[in-house]
Each structure stands twice: as structure tokens, then as C-alpha cells.
Amino acid sequence: MDISRKNFFIGSAAVVAATSLKAAVREPVGKIQGFDESNESKTDGPWEPFSDKKVRVGIAGYGVCTFGAVFSFQDHPNVEVVAATDLDPERCKKLAEVVHAKRTYPSAEEMIDKEGKNMDAVFIATDAASHADLVLRALDRGYHVCSAVPALLGERQLDRAPKMIEAVKKSGRVYALFETTAFRPQAIAMRRIYEAGGFGQLAYTEGEYFHHSDPNWKSIGSYKGWRIGLPPQYYPTHSNGFYTCVTHGHFTEVSCVGTTSDHPVYKERKNPYGNPFHSEVAFFKTSDGGSARMTVAWGLPGYHGELGRCFGTKGCFRNDRFAGDNSIIKNLKLIRTGLPPGVKNNGHHGGSHPYLTDDFLRAILVPGHKLCVDVATALNTTVSGVYAHLSALKGGETLKIPVFSI
């Protein structure tokens, strides 16, 4: 998908309906779904250098998605990768080679505890269950930290949310959630339109993350099986991000419907979460006074993707098109700027990876830079999904959602 001046249509519903969406294709056989999209957008001007300094980064995690190595830290001119770790010695060695790390550690905990003043920041790319505690540990030791999604995993970790807010406040360090939706071309365009008032009142948002898998997630695997039977709305950031990372607002209430399955993983709740649902659709009230429908589905084949749409009183954005008042958006930069020399966009997750890294580095090095997915947006995006799952377990009961701010 390519949002550029050339194909950015305004107005006509017929034109909007006639466009096709590259992401809406059948899943390719043999590829890890969601990890190899290549819809890199054209750029709107070059990357501008912002500092002569280098941030010394330690990277944790080289699992099935090789996440520690695919966010371009090793290529960014403002980074020196000083350390790498994975619990698995072979993965640790490979990660260190790929990111050119000087030192290795047998665990993220050891890296965080022992690097001392030789490291400034940590990238937590370990399994989803370990993020929150490693983030808290890194902030406590005085490091800036970014993590893969989600910010925390499930009801059992809800107590970490206020601790993360406090830790950021107390340390004065940056915490960024690497939510890939935030720097997808569509989300960038929608954020700029929203901030310029192009939607008017944002009355309705849709987001969805379809990722079909067998209930045991044999096709991907996961450390200690954290993906097996995962409640879909415990992994809500790719869908919720189409509201929270566009508006920086939050959800206030949720009612959610879960769909059950005959497979023993769900029917007999043979999973670490006691979860009976393969797919969950949440309906939220938003802080804009509107609503949002956010879907996360593991059990629905034939479609894969992360997509979102915003509908406001002055216009709407769907597929890769804005339909509304052209005069409001005509001077906006709706596509991404270029990347630093040496950084090549790998196209993963809509080409979002290097933009998340660049945003994190700017938040560290540029005074006053507003991080896109800061700790408040990270938690508002993640915790709302946990409440959605709790609502589904209660047959769709409406639940109030706590709000996080910094």
C-alpha cells in the first residue's frame, strides 16, 4: 500500500470503493504471517540528522521472529550496539553477530545489572510475558528502554501498569512501546489528519488484527509456549493502535464478545491462560466521545492483516484514502520522511520498524521530542485489551477501563 500525493484520492465514494488493498490478500504459504509485508511507502523529504551523539544500546531477545535484530539499531548513525543477550546460547551468539554487539550476556537481567555506565538504553525483544518486568528493571537501573508489544501480558500483570508509569516519572528515562501499527503508512496519515482537525469529531474507529493460526501455534512457536491459547485481546495493540496511536486518546469502557471453538486448547481451556476464545471483538467507548470496534482473531482463516479506519464528522480514512474536506489536509505531509544513511527499510509490518527506532532515539537525544508510543499510550493501548478479554469472559458485560497518563 502506498500513500503518496499521486494516489491520495479525496472525496468520491466510487473511487474509494474501487481501490484494492494490497494487505487484504490471502496469506502466502510458508511465510510467517505478518512479518514479511513489504508495503514500504514513498518518502516525503529526506531524513534530517538530529544529533552527533551515539546512544549505546543493549539488545535482548532473538526468538522465532529474530526481533532483536530487525529494528535497524545496528545501522542507525546515532547508535552503538554494545551488548546482546538471549537465554539460548546459540541465539545469543547469532544476535551478537548480526547486530555487531561487543559483549554478550546469558540473560537480559544480567545485561541490565552488569553493563552499568557502559550502556544507555535497552531494547527488550524477548517473549511477551517478560516485557513488563524487564522494562521495570531497566528503568530502575537508569536506562532508557523500548520493548516489543504488548507492554504487559494479561490480567496477572495488570499491577505492573501503575509501576511502569511511576518508574518513568521517577527515572526521567524514556520508555517506548514498539507498536508497529503506529508507523504504518495509514496510521501516520490518520494521525496527521486527526491532529490537523481533518476528521472533525472522531466518532468511530475500526481496527483489526487477523492472524490465523492452529490453536497450538505450531507454525510459529514461542518461548515457553506463550502463544498457545493466548486470549486474542491480550494482544490488542495492533488493532487498538489505530485509535490510541492516531489520537493519543484512550478507551473508557468496553464490551467484548469472544468466539469459542471445539478444539481442546480452547474447549477444555488447555492453555496457560484458561482461555476459551479463538477470536474476540471488542466495542469500546473512546475519550473522543465516540466508539471503536477492535477485532483480534486467531481462528479465522483466509485473511491476514492489520488494518484500521477512522470516521469523523468532517471526513473519513479507509483503505489508503481520505474522503473529506481537501482544504484541511492539502498542506499536510501525509507520508513518511526518509531514513538515515545506512538504514534500509526491511518492509516488516508496513515498513514501521526503523521509524519506531528513530522515534525512540529522538526522544532520548532531542529535548522536547514527543514520543509517539510513550508509556501512557503503551498502557492505554494494552490494558484496554485485557479488560476486553475480561468482558468477554463475563458474557460481554460492560467494564470501565483505567486511564494512564504521564
Ligand SMILES: NC(=O)c1ccc[n+]([C@@H]2O[C@H](COP(=O)([O-])OP(=O)(O)OC[C@H]3O[C@@H](n4cnc5c(N)ncnc54)[C@H](O)[C@@H]3O)[C@@H](O)[C@H]2O)c1
Ligand atoms: N508486529 C509486532 O509488533 C510483533 C511481531 C512479532 C513479534 N512481536 C513481539 O516480539 C517479541 C519476540 O517475539 P518472538 O516470536 O521472537 O518470541 P519468542 O517467544 O520466539 O522468543 C523469545 C526469545 O526471548 C528469549 N528470552 C526470554 N527471556 C529472556 C531473558 N530474560 N533474557 C534473554 N533472553 C530471553 C528467549 O530465549 C527467546 O529466544 C514478542 O514479545 C512478540 O510479542 C511483535
